[in-house]
Amino acid sequence: MAEAAAVVAESLAGYRARAARAVLEQVVLPGEELLLPEQEDGEGPGGAGERPLRLNAGARSRGRVVCGPGLRRCGDRLLVTKCGRLRHKEPGSGSGGGVYWVDSQQKRYVPVKGDHVIGIVTAKSGDIFKVDVGGSEPASLSYLAFEGATKRNRPNVQVGDLIYGQFVVANKDMEPEMVCIDSCGRACGMGVIGQDGLLFKVTLGLIRRLLAPDCEILQEVGKLYPLEIVFGMNGRIWVKAKTIQQTLILANILEACEHMTADQRKQIFSRLAES
């Protein structure tokens, strides 16, 4: 019996929480615990004897650390709940400890407040529209949430239309609600998306990559053909070019961008630019 216990002990040994700083940009798995920078001092081998004396022992040296997607608070540590690369962003203004999050690849969208998404109107019931955004339930959109809409001047929205809007209420306990105006009442590009064009679905990670500030893919695509493009954070892209063929080519390129390396992409773009 003792030997069996020894075998088990060997296999369990070597597991302990790692410092978040040490694991940045590496793949983390669900179930791992990460230590925040303040706690590392106490957990190290010589920590107890070497910590400097502080007058206010309870205050943290760095402010609040924000725990982003893929991480949960578990006691005073971070528990990883999704598989992906751990990322960190330093705070801009110096207060707070920055944001930690896990960059994971996913197809299914979960509504988040403030996200701009493309939805499809599925039903009109009374004063609200039911919009399918790809989540677990349809979002509701009031007819007054459009620029210049009043009770007499209703917006022209039919079932099957595409809507670009943002979430004002999106949490796990309530039905998501979206609007097509900002807090000042201006549309800012939101509302019903026009006729024609093509709507297709990609993974959420690709959308985030395309919307990053210095994305080359988008600049190269813009040089190819004149186009209109709308990105929804729920993985939907609407694209429209002058002819149907150009629209289809753009849709195929964007879908394939996920799997191509930068060189392959440049080859394809140069070939298309010639023809």
Next chain:
Amino acid sequence: MEGTMQTETKIRAESGIESGPRGPSCSLRHFACEQNLLSRPDGSASFLQGDTSVLAGVYGPAEVKVSKEIFNKATLEVTLRPKIGLPGVAEKSRERLIRNTCEAVVLGALHPRTSITVVLQVVSDAGSLLACCLNAACMALVDAGVPMRALFCGVTCALDSDGTLLLDPTAKQEKEARAVLTFALDSVERKLLMSTTKGLYSDAELQQCLAAAQAASQHVFRFYRESLQRRYSKS
């Protein structure tokens, strides 16, 4: 007798390698896993253990019927389809075991009133089927991005008529064994999540099998880590 059995367990557990030929010092069979191979489900994985192969697809968190919704957590549904024939009672009982394991690990409280569906299809069965289903379900849940508090794996042990312990038995070894035990273990502290056993065994043998399964599970988790790192290194 007790002493010899314990030593044998120790030998078998220490020599467990994840990809090696099956010899008299028993080891786990060769593993292979592929993720994101189906286009429709939100997450999918195919897990191979030797010749046993299971394909898993996960949909969720998605809409749920009002009759099945739970107000404070996600409804987890598991469907297991055999290779030939219609699903029967054995499949139903395996579905329930897999569902209980998944519910212990998935953070359902983050997605109340939604449904998470796991569909498993047996592609080939050459022993240790339930363990392979558990592994495929875990990889598919990770691929779908369902929040989990730990990873889990399945390990099967078979006890021979003369008391030798075999990990990851083939179909022939399972048939000739006097007891077959399957355990589901979690990745954080190798705790036992689910156990299902068939046959005759003593209390001491159960503890030995559990210890051997816990030692073998670290190889499975190492394989998970390697395969997930490979997947994310491509992007």
